[in-house]
Amino acid sequence: MITLVFNEDHTQLPAASENTIPVQLYGLPSAERADVSAIGSPALERIKRLGVEITTQSMDFLSIALAVTAADTFVRREDSEDGWTRAIRIALPLAEPDRWRNVSKRLASAFHFLSGDIWEFDFKEGGTLTPQPYRRRDRYQLIRLRGLDSVCLFSGGLDSAVGVIDLLKDGRKPLFVSHSYKGDKTKQDSVAEALDGRFARFSINAHPISANSETDISMRTRSCNFIAFAAVAAGALQEINRLERVELIVPENGFISINAPLTSRRIGSLSTRTTHPYFISSIQEIFRAVEISCEIINPYQFKTKGQMISECKDQSTLKAVVDQTVSCSHWKRSNQQCGYCVPCTIRRASLLAGNINEVNEYQYPDVTRVMTEPDKRDDLMALCIAISKRDSRNIPLWVSESGPLPADKIDEYSKVFTGGLEEVEAYFRLVGIL
Template identity: 60%
Template structure:
């Protein structure tokens, strides 16, 4: 088990030792010690630029999410006993711990579902309070909130681009919330510059720094941090708009959201649950229990990526920004989309279904070229197997392998999964890969 001790005051952090990792939240003041890791240094300034004071419970949820991101980043799975499942003991000060102690078990259960790890929180007093907001008279550039009515996750991917275009086309006025990591930010900015309508941007970077050694790259909990940033933005929108509850849009196609294991061996390590319906439903319950006034909505839960492309409310705008969108799960390694990972193939199948051409320069422009690459072809082979098995394998148990699903919508979940496989099948046949 790895113990992680967090505090925003580095003087209150214990020395690092075997099995104990001290982490400073929201600052870099302890750099001189040399044994402290850091996360969230840019966050306080970004929150202050919203120009409103966010509620304490939202600040605490942000603190929890950053602590989870730190653990997920700083502790390598390869060092665990089974090479995957880590055990975390998290000592974390909150501004209002009494609100979160009753939710401790629920949080631990949700995070286990999300990451596959074992989590144990200890919530203490003394957490970082909501920061005092900047004022316009302070000469800081504030995020424009007046006139906004919602929040939308804005990753720079194809789904988030379509989701934003559709919202603006319907006359909604969203605050677009982004993880502003290096590389991602460039693509996000290119898409945003082409948008028309009333919207604003809230760009934040968790900015984790491990004091020594290599970090983990699986990042199964990344969506928790994304939702925490969005909750901060939503509460800022609520303060200005005076809404009782703010819509928080998570634009993700239903096939990827389910992310049912394509083959039996891909259960677990190869099946992420970042926007799985069960995870989203669980976070919504936590929001309600903690009195965080957000309503999480995925408008595309029962649509494939191709159906999103076909149904986009402004096809001309989508065609103009499609080359700026990024779907690849590996693109940061070479600053190029590979074209043959699962997200890339689903993207290409969707654009094929929607009749939209792109010019992004994939590492493998022709899908079949990867068949001779024994260390790169696993995703394509898994999709081919899934497409073939679709005719004989029972869909219900198949999609249930990725996690619990509400019975009332079970048929809709089955349909979007089958439709997604059909979309991939048509593309693979077109490419000569099936």
Template identity: 60%
Template sequence: MTQLIFHHNHQHLPPAGDGLLPVQLYGRSGKGRGDISIIGNPVIDKVKRLGVQIPSQVMDFLTIALAVTASDTFVRRADAEDGWTRRFTLQLPLHEPARWLPLKKDLERALHFLSGDMWDFEFQEGGYPPPVPYRQRDRFQLVRLRGLDCVCLFSGGLDSAIGAIDLLAQGRAPLLVSHAYKGDRAHQDQIAKALKGRYSRFEINADPHLYTGETDITMRTRSLNFLAFAAVGACAVQAVSQQEMIDLYVPENGFISLNAPLTPRRIGSLSTRTTHPHFIESIQEIFDATDIHCRIVNPYQFKTKGQMATDCQNRLLLADIVNSTVSCSHWKRSNQQCGICVPCVIRRAALHAGAITEDTEYTFDTVADVLNETDRRDDLLALRIAVIQKATRKLGPWIADSGPLPVPAFQDFQKVFLDGLDEVEAFLNAETVL
């Protein structure tokens, strides 16, 4: 069990100890203290640049998300008893803890589903209040919100690029919300510059720093932080537009959103649930219960990545920006997309299905080359096994392994999963690795 104690004032944090980690929210660690980890140092400035004061419940959701990100980052899975499942106790001050206490178990269940860890929140008084926004006359560059009508996650990936293109083609005016991590931002900027239509951008970075030791790299809870940033942006858009409810778009193809385990041994660590429908539904219920007026929408829940590319409402623009998009799960290690991880193969299969040519240089331009690399070929072998099994394995139990799904749409989920495997099969046949 790891206890993490959070506060925005370092003077309220105890010394670090065995199994106890003090974390300062929204600021740099205190002078003379070398045992404090930090998260969210750039966040308050970014929120102030929206030019409107966000509601208390949205600020508290952001605080919760940052605390979860800190826990997920600062506590290594390798140190857990089973090498995977961590047990957290989070002592966390909120601005309105009474609003969140009835939802404690709902949050803990949603996070257990998302990360596979055990979570226990202790909500307290004294949390960070919604910051007073900057004004234009303060000479700060504010985020342009006037005329916007929705929010869209904007990661620099192929799906998020298609999502932004389609919204703009439909005449929508989105606030594009991004994790502004080093490396990601350059790709996001290249894509955004090519977009046509009315939009604005809100870039923000959690910026976690552990005071000592190694951090965990699995990042299973990253989508909670993304949704929290988007909720902040959505409430700012709502304040300016006076809409009753703001659409918060999560553009993710249905095959990856389901992320059903390709083989039985990939049910655990290799089957992430960042945008799984059950997790998204859980967060929507929390939004509804706390009066966060966002409607989370994935318009591509029942489309494959290839169908997204094929049906993109501005295919010429997509072809122009495709080389700027990043799909690889490993690209930051070498600043190059590998071409053979699961996201890369699905990307390449989608562009093959959509007849879209890219000039991306992959580490493995020829997929078959990885078959001789025993330490790199696991993803490709798993995809091959899944393609072979799709003719005989029952789809219902297969996709249910990824988590609960709504019964009325169960056949639609089965179809998008099968269509996704068909796309991969066509690509692997073209690469002569089946």
């Protein structure tokens, strides 16, 4: 088992060893400690700009999420016994450790579902306190929260664009929460500039910095940080607007959210669960237990991506921003969407279903070329296999292979899954793959 030990003060951290990774929380690596990694350095500054003191619970959950992200980044899967499953212990000081000790097993279970790893949490006294907020008299540019009524994840992707467009068209006044990674931020800014309505934006970059050059890139826990940022924002919104409860909106189409394995070999490493209903419900239960007052909602849980696009409440705005959105799982490698990964394929199928054209220059604009390249065609082949088995397989059982689903909603989950496959099939037939 690898132990990650966290502290704001690098002098309180143990030396790095084969089974110990010291991590400075909410800071940058010190020149005095070359063996210390770091995470969360921009976070406290960003939180202060909310202009209101956030709850201790949401601050502690942010610390937990950052610790999990650090472990997910700094512990390489290839070094584990089976090349995938890692055994990770988190030694983390919190402001209210007793509150979180009561749910530590639930946290371990939720993150096991999310990442496939074995987690153990050791919460200690002395954690990071909520930072004192900046005031307008301090001449800092604060985020304008007054009058806002909800929080919405805003990634720069196509689903999140539809989500924020629909919210604004409904007259809602959301606070958009984002990861502020450099490439993502550019896309987010471009989409936000085209929006019409009352909203504000809050972004944080987790900014993990490893003491070693080699890190893991699977990043199965990325949604945890996103939700933690949103919980911080929701607490601030609740405080300043005296709201009883804040909606935390996760706009994700149901096909991707369920992410049922397209083939039997995709149940493990290729089956991500970042917004799976079971993970979301697990985090919601933890929030209730620790009294974080926000309700996580995915209004598109039973919509395909094509339905999201065709039913978007402001088609002109959607058409104006579609080329600024990103769906690709590979795009950061070349700053260009590949055009053939599963997310790209679903994107292209959904735009066909929604009758929206884009002028994006994909790396492979003609996906039929990919079918001739064995090192690239795996995703397309998996989708073809799934389509071929759609009419012969037990769909409720199939969609449940990625994780437990509520029995009373299984027909709806099955319908959105088959609907997603039908959209991809229509696209494949158009381009000549089928």
